[in-house]
Amino acid sequence: MAADPRLTRWEDRSELPLFVVALCFLTAYAVHVLARGMPAAGHDACLAVVYSAWAVFLADYLVRWRLGPDRRLVRYVRHHVLDTVVLILPLLRPLRFVSTYQAVQQRRAAPRLSLYGRVIAYTGITAVLLGFAASLAVYQAERGAPDATIRTYGDSVWWMCSTITTVGYGDVTPVTPLGRTVAVGLMIGGVALLGAVTGSFSSWLLQVFAREGDEKPPAR
Incomplete structure (x- = not known):
């Protein structure tokens, strides 16, 4: 339909x-x-x-x-x-955010960024906004909980950075059900965003190397 x-x-x-x-x-x-x-x-x-x-x-x-x-x-x-x-x-x-970006691009004759640039821009902005939202939610859930290791917003930002980049130091971790639920969502989002950037960058490198391989040396 x-x-x-x-x-x-x-x-x-x-x-x-x-x-x-x-x-x-x-x-x-x-x-x-x-x-x-x-x-x-x-x-x-x-x-x-x-x-x-x-x-x-x-x-x-x-x-x-x-x-x-x-x-x-x-x-x-x-x-x-x-x-x-x-x-x-x-x-x-x-x-x-990708829907918003597409709405902006539809009002222009042609995209200003290449496909790989758009993927990296989208994932970068999404990671910043999603990480900021997750750090706020975890801080609100954890700051008054007994035995919590996330006491300040700085602790929450440090936890968010280590989680979204899949490093996971483990020095500060959520202890409340809500905090851990947010953590699971951020882990999934971090893996997805990191995979998108890595895949786009790898594809771009392959295309660059392929073009270089197709170029013939100048005749003497």
């Missing part, structure tokens, strides 16, 4: 605004978590932004479902697992 033209228009016009809303969500959540000495009114304002952003994400999800080729919700959820997970866990919105 062909896609509804209204769905295509909605996706083209909403992707960039949704990315801005996601940044507002992440900023408000970061202020709420890190600014512990802020007055209660400030925390309430941050939570209002967080909940409002989530309501926007929910509205976008429902619009995409209603304009999609299959109106059965169960089947839509099964075929759009990433969108559903991102709706339930908005801190994973950075995983949709």
Whole structure:
């Protein structure tokens, strides 16, 4: 079944605004978590932004479902697992950055970056945003837990860097169920992003070597 033209228009016009809303969500959540000495009114304002952003994400999800080729919700959820997970866990919105990048590229005559450059740019920005979100979530879950080794946000950032790069020193580790759940997600995301960069770089090297091998020395 062909896609509804209204769905295509909605996706083209909403992707960039949704990315801005996601940044507002992440900023408000970061202020709420890190600014512990802020007055209660400030925390309430941050939570209002967080909940409002989530309501926007929910509205976008429902619009995409209603304009999609299959109106059965169960089947839509099964075929759009990433969108559903991102709706339930908005801190994973950075995983949709590739859709935002594609929306930007569609407004230009040609991409400014090569395929390999786009892969590295996408994975780099996604890693930064995803790592920042994960460090916030783990810090919020761990800072007051008994026997926690992640006491400060600096500890959380150090843990995030060692986890997303698959190093895993083990000097600081989550002890709460929520913290460990976030850790599992970050491990999977880190392996996927590292694999994407490594595969793209390896493919680029192979093409460079192949071109060099095809070049014949100049005739004398």
